[in-house]
Amino acid sequence: MEFNYEIEGGNFSHAGTASSEVKKLLKQLNVNPALIKRIVVALYEAEVNVVAHAYEGVMNVVFDNNAIVVKIADKGPGIPDINLAMQEGFSTASPAVREMGFGAGMGLPNIKKNCDELKIESEVNKGTTVTMITHLN
Amino acid sequence: MTAEDVIKLTEAVQVCTGNQSHNEIKYAVAADLMSDILTVNTDELLLITGMANLQVIRTAEMSDISTVLFVRGKNITEEMCELAKENGITLLQSKMSMFNVCGILYKAGLKPVF
Numbered sequence A: 001m002e003f004n005y006e007i008e009g010g011n012f013s014h015a016g017t018a019s020s021e022v023k024k025l026l027k028q029l030n031v032n033p034a035l036i037k038r039i040v041v042a043l044y045e046a047e048v049n050v051v052a053h054a055y056e057g058v059m060n061v062v063f064d065n066n067a068i069v070v071k072i073a074d075k076g077p078g079i080p081d082i083n084l085a086m087q088e089g090f091s092t093a094s095p096a097v098r099e100m101g102f103g104a105g106m107g108l109p110n111i112k113k114n115c116d117e118l119k120i121e122s123e124v125n126k127g128t129t130v131t132m133i134t135h136l137n
Numbered sequence B: 001m002t003a004e005d006v007i008k009l010t011e012a013v014q015v016c017t018g019n020q021s022h023n024e025i026k027y028a029v030a031a032d033l034m035s036d037i038l039t040v041n042t043d044e045l046l047l048i049t050g051m052a053n054l055q056v057i058r059t060a061e062m063s064d065i066s067t068v069l070f071v072r073g074k075n076i077t078e079e080m081c082e083l084a085k086e087n088g089i090t091l092l093q094s095k096m097s098m099f100n101v102c103g104i105l106y107k108a109g110l111k112p113v114f
């Protein structure tokens, strides 16, 4: 099965709608609740990163009985130093983003913790693609 | 304890009723940073926060948190209520400060998550 959801950069009132749809889907499929939580927390962090740091993006979700593969590709400023961005506490979030309760520099480390495989590809001034794979059993 | 007990102890009002308002609450986390909340992996958890926006409700949804207590009488919007209802999340509002609410609930037996 495959699904695609659009993510709007800068629009915090919609941030999380894509992750919320995936959560509903996984519930319908009777995936274990603890596993659902792990998956959607990672998705939500990555979705908010597009809203907070990029211009627009697409969440592509593919799953079968064994795994869920989510690819979030955005058009945006990109990440110049991925190793640095992965460090806890590193953040370039704007004051407006911080006012919303984000910008602690905890998102990427938390994504890594909550999925089985994480791949980040990025090109400065083009965009970022975050791929998260979680095994379902 | 339950949401009912939290209401009594912190002189809170229930602004929005989720479908799990009788659920047992054993732990609490107090935070205004969404990413902080998203690192917590505990069930039967109360979220205490001074941040009032739609993302708090989204964060609770993703983290399977069924009760949120807003301190300092922070305004809970219609939109927040709707999203909370959709997800069965109970929203409480207390005029007390974060420090006061935490002290009272800690004394009453709610446990920290770490």
Ligand SMILES: Nc1ncnc2c1ncn2[C@@H]1O[C@H](COP(=O)(O)OP(=O)(O)OP(=O)(O)O)[C@@H](O)[C@H]1O
Pocket: A045, A049, A050, A052, A053, A054, A074, A076, A077, A078, A079, A085, A086, A090, A091, A092, A093, A101, A102, A103, A104, A105, A106, A107, A108, A109, A128, B035
């Ligand atoms: N999609 C993206 N496009 C551009 N930069 C990004 C993207 N995702 C992350 N970054 C960069 O990596 C940094 C670290 O991201 P991370 O999610 O860990 O923290 P944050 O978003 O700043 O804060 P938090 O997630 O705790 O709210 C960001 O501040 C930003 O500089």
Ligand SMILES: [Mg+2]
Pocket: A045, A048, A049, A102, A103, A106, A107, A108
């Ligand atoms: Mg982030």
